Amino acid sequence: MGLPVVAIVGRPNVGKSTLVNRLTGMMAAIVHDSPGVTRDRTYRRALWQGRDFLVVDTGGLVFEDDSEFLPHIRQQVMTALSEADVVVMVVDGQAGPTAADESIAQWLRQQPTPIVLAVNKCESPQQGIVQAAQFWELSVGEPVPLSSIHGSGTGDLLDLVAEELPDLDQVDDAEEIKVAIVGRPNVGKSSLLNAFVGETRSIVSPISGTTRDAIDMLAVRGEQTYRFIDTAGIRKKKNVQYGPEFFSINRAFKAIRRSDVVLLVLDASDGITEQDQKLAGRIADEGRACVVVINKWDTIAKDNYTIYEFEKKLQARLNFLDWTEMIFVSAKTGQRIEKIINLVDHAAEQHQRRVTTSVINEVIEEAVSWHSPPTSRQGRQGKIYYGTQVSSQPPAIALFVNSPDLFKDNYRRYIEGQFRKNLGFTGTPIRLFWRGKR
Ligand code: GDP
Numbered sequence: 001m002g003l004p005v006v007a008i009v010g011r012p013n014v015g016k017s018t019l020v021n022r023l024t025g026m027m028a029a030i031v032h033d034s035p036g037v038t039r040d041r042t043y044r045r046a047l048w049q050g051r052d053f054l055v056v057d058t059g060g061l062v063f064e065d066d067s068e069f070l071p072h073i074r075q076q077v078m079t080a081l082s083e084a085d086v087v088v089m090v091v092d093g094q095a096g097p098t099a100a101d102e103s104i105a106q107w108l109r110q111q112p113t114p115i116v117l118a119v120n121k122c123e124s125p126q127q128g129i130v131q132a133a134q135f136w137e138l139s140v141g142e143p144v145p146l147s148s149i150h151g152s153g154t155g156d157l158l159d160l161v162a163e164e165l166p167d168l169d170q171v172d173d174a175e176e177i178k179v180a181i182v183g184r185p186n187v188g189k190s191s192l193l194n195a196f197v198g199e200t201r202s203i204v205s206p207i208s209g210t211t212r213d214a215i216d217m218l219a220v221r222g223e224q225t226y227r228f229i230d231t232a233g234i235r236k237k238k239n240v241q242y243g244p245e246f247f248s249i250n251r252a253f254k255a256i257r258r259s260d261v262v263l264l265v266l267d268a269s270d271g272i273t274e275q276d277q278k279l280a281g282r283i284a285d286e287g288r289a290c291v292v293v294i295n296k297w298d299t300i301a302k303d304n305y306t307i308y309e310f311e312k313k314l315q316a317r318l319n320f321l322d323w324t325e326m327i328f329v330s331a332k333t334g335q336r337i338e339k340i341i342n343l344v345d346h347a348a349e350q351h352q353r354r355v356t357t358s359v360i361n362e363v364i365e366e367a368v369s370w371h372s373p374p375t376s377r378q379g380r381q382g383k384i385y386y387g388t389q390v391s392s393q394p395p396a397i398a399l400f401v402n403s404p405d406l407f408k409d410n411y412r413r414y415i416e417g418q419f420r421k422n423l424g425f426t427g428t429p430i431r432l433f434w435r436g437k438r
């Protein structure tokens, strides 16, 4: 179980970073810099009434402006939101509600994450109440007046945030493995689901998922409970509006977001399509564990090499997922169905895994002695001081270095490869954060 995450969003200049500093006090930023994206995400630890959580500043959220960075920033915010337990929307009490606040609120209302509305820059308590009241019109709940600069009102804000954090005694829920089955129409998702339900002993009960009309199914095998996410989406055979071939990628994205492990189902006779690649990309971006299931294996004429040739082809075309296991099955004959569940268990275990700091540093030390970090043209050599795992689901490792700029992509890939080689993590993405000394 990772710490609960609180995401801070809002348009630029409303005081998000000031608020984050206020909420997290002197606690240092523990992670930043995710490779390949333009805006850094900074996670910091906060403590309120004995609850530990992480606060992540998502950077300014802008909807009107069409600058080329916008999609990246929005992607960042979405990724941050998808892992957040609570979102704090920050607005500027002195400026009053703006069109940008309205678009952000409208967008947030469509997300499943609970929202707490912080009306910042309310230094005067009397005026603050009036200033805050203007923000009821955003329809995201009770506006809380506060001043990040003075600290007034931040306790009330944290009380509301704490109310929305997952209950400590709900932690048991984390014992269930949430499985999303995704793939194009007709690849055999519902046949696989039925096959699992046949494999898993006893209870199968449909229960409501968090998003509207999503029905989850619980199944138990041995000690383990599995929650199959959005089985209504899997079983929906025909969409009246769009015909049977309609493929709701958004529905698949939502299921991925709610899952621990994704079964990406492909049809052995079709190969890999662009839609499969989209799904694969999303699974990796969301940091979910994954098993690639190649179904309808019974329809393929095989010799001794067929599986290897298939594997090679898949690896070349699904390079997002070079860390997954693939399995060739038939929902029709039942071949290897049982084994999928074992792979799901394994992937879920790796996804939650925590590795001690000493083991991580052993790997780093060994990796660096084989292959020293690059030296810049000015003769500065990269130095990795130490590394530590900062979160799980997926495992994230922060590497503290003299200067992140000195570590280019190929060396970063080398280090990631060493972690994989030495620590396994099969079935789960891992994240490395390269963090400079200040
Ligand atoms: P961000 O872009 O949302 O991260 O905003 P910043 O935290 O950088 O703050 C933007 C500006 O608002 C800065 O000039 C801050 O000093 C100011 N500011 C932040 N919080 C408060 C506050 O509580 N009261 C007042 N009066 N100004 C604030």
Ligand code: GDP
Pocket: 183, 184, 185, 186, 187, 188, 189, 190, 191, 192, 234, 295, 296, 297, 298, 299, 329, 330, 331, 332, 333
């Ligand atoms: P979904 O749209 O992904 O849920 O796919 P379905 O489970 O409805 O399967 C689509 C079609 O493929 C149905 O006619 C199934 O009977 C067939 N099918 C599913 N799995 C297999 C399999 O392993 N082998 C063969 N030959 N057919 C399969």
